[in-house]
Each structure stands twice: as C-alpha cells, then as structure tokens.
Amino acid sequence: MPRVLEGSLIGTGLRVGVVVARFNELITRELLGGCLHALQRHGVHDEGITVAWVPGSFELGTVAMRLARSGDYDAIVCLGCIIRGATTHYDHVASAATSAIQQVGIQTGVPCIFGVITTENHEQAFDRAGIKLGNKGVEAASAAIEMASLVKQLGSVPVKR
Ligand code: INI
Numbered sequence: 001m002p003r004v005l006e007g008s009l010i011g012t013g014l015r016v017g018v019v020v021a022r023f024n025e026l027i028t029r030e031l032l033g034g035c036l037h038a039l040q041r042h043g044v045h046d047e048g049i050t051v052a053w054v055p056g057s058f059e060l061g062t063v064a065m066r067l068a069r070s071g072d073y074d075a076i077v078c079l080g081c082i083i084r085g086a087t088t089h090y091d092h093v094a095s096a097a098t099s100a101i102q103q104v105g106i107q108t109g110v111p112c113i114f115g116v117i118t119t120e121n122h123e124q125a126f127d128r129a130g131i132k133l134g135n136k137g138v139e140a141a142s143a144a145i146e147m148a149s150l151v152k153q154l155g156s157v158p159v160k161r
Pocket of ligand 1: 024
C-alpha cells in the first residue's frame with residue numbers, strides 16, 4: 001500500500017493569520033468576510049485568528065512573512081484584489097505580490113495562501129468575491145486548513161538533504 005499524505009479540512013485548534021489589502025476595499029472586505037466565515041465553519045476558533053490590514057497587495061508579502069516568522073501561526077492567508085488599469089502598474093503589483101506570497105511559504109515552511117483576485121475589470125472581481133463565481137476568500141480559507149493539516153503530517157517525514 002502506498003503511503004498517502006493528505007490534509008484534512010478540520011480546523012479545530014489551528015492558528016491562522018489573515019493579511020488583507022485595503023486597495024479595492026469594497027471587494028477585499030467581501031473576501032475577508034468569506035474567509036472568516038469559512039474558517040469558523042471549519043472549526044477554527046476566533047482566538048486562533050489574527051487579521052492584519054495592509055495598504056495594497058504589494059504589501060501583503062511583507063506582513064505575511066513577519067507573521068509566518070513569528071512561529072505563532074499554522075497558516076497565513078493573503079487576500080487582495082488587483083484590477084488591470086490603463087497602466088502597467090497592474091503587472092508590477094501582481095507579479096510582486098505573487099512571488100512574495102510564494103516565498104513566504106517556501107522560505108518559512110508555513111503555508112501561505114494566495115487569495116488574490118487578478119482581473120481585467122471590477123465586474124469580474126465582484127464575480128469572484130461572491131457574486132457569481134464563488135468567493136476567493138472561502139477557497140483560500142479551506143486551502144489554508146488543508147495545507148496546515150498536511151504540513152503537520154509532514155512533521156513525521158524526516159528531512160535528509
Ligand atoms: N494594489 C492592489 O491591491 N490592487 C490594485 O489593483 C492596485 N493598483 O492597481 O494599483 C494596487 N496598488 C497599490 C499597491 O499595492 C501598493 O499598495 C502601493 O504601490 C504602495 O506600495
């Protein structure tokens with residue numbers, strides 16, 4: 001029989017840091033609401049949840065890294081909304097946020113979830129914040145719980161190199 005490792009969706013006892021960008025706040029508040037609701041439904045207690053607001057998605061990685069390095073969290077969720085405008089600013093913010101968030105997980109071993117919507121316009125963003133196509137914050141919450149649970153199981157897998 002193969003050894004199969006798979007995270008559960010049971011959040012009881014987990015500590016989760018949620019970093020949320022204020023830019024496009026009308027949308028990111030919906031992501032935050034969906035995320036917190038989903039964490040609670042999966043059993044994560046309020047005392048286990050910390051929410052930190054940052055100015056924009058560009059700043060998500062900095063605060064996520066700080067929380068991850070504190071050793072106080074089993075997973076970090078980053079929530080943001082980047083909407084393409086007439087300038088190239090979108091591309092810079094989107095690629096910087098993406099790679100910073102990825103680096104948090106890789107460098108610290110604490111799962112850091114990419115709950116950032118990247119769209120062409122506001123309508124598409126609202127669709128992904130609960131109007132039509134689900135809520136990215138809900139998806140991010142369950143990914144955080146699954147990854148936190150999986151990483152706990154990986155504690156029993158020895159590191160050799
Ligand atoms: N931040 C976002 O979260 N979404 C955006 O769409 C966005 N745009 O388009 O400019 C944005 N910019 C702000 C950026 O994240 C930083 O907060 C700012 O540049 C200060 O460092």
